[in-house]
Amino acid sequence: MQSTSDSEDVKVEKFYEEIEKAKGYLKSQDIIIVMGDFNAKVGDERVDIVGPSGIGTVNERGSRLIEWCQINDFTITNIKTTLGDSGLERPGDRNRNKIDYILIQKRFRNAVKTSKSLPGAESD
Template identity: 60%
Template sequence: MVEDVGPGGIGAVNEYKTEWFQINVSTITNTWYQNHPRRQWTWKSPGDRNRNKIDYILTQKRFRKAVKTSKSLPGADCDSDHIPVMCKFKIKLKKLRKAKAKPNFKWTY
């Protein structure tokens, strides 16, 4: 298994997907967290026979440590067979410094 896919995935990931992740320097956030099984699947078949994880949140590898949790929300009322996927992350904003105003003096001698 590649480093882009975490241990929390369901089933196998095909080679095409892992190759695409490596080329685009991304990682799958939903696979890095061990959640309850109902918080892992993102799609259910008509009749609720099968449940699979087919919806993902991708992020660049450099932001992987900023992601705090990623899970699906099965109780959301969205009238779809897909379940919304949520990701919490911590961002640290850079403090902007105000530019010092230059004095607008005209010296005449």
């Protein structure tokens, strides 16, 4: 019997396989934007795809997301800016997490002026 963690890891890898499959249907000149709840924490350490607005400490899924972005030449748009509002900052909030990301190919990153994910199903 597989443990819950192993089962979740399989789901994560299947997700990345599905993204790769979808990319296979596109032309090289197409702009690809991938967005959603990755349940990943990419942290605040500056790496090629993580900018100054990351939050906290990277987790395993965050490492996997960073690795995928580096291999596929993508960047995370909603943490590359220094707008000051990550969409997660609330007065008195000490436990902030950012797990929703908007990814775009690096060659198109300058086309993105502002990018923001909002927490929760409903937003202010």
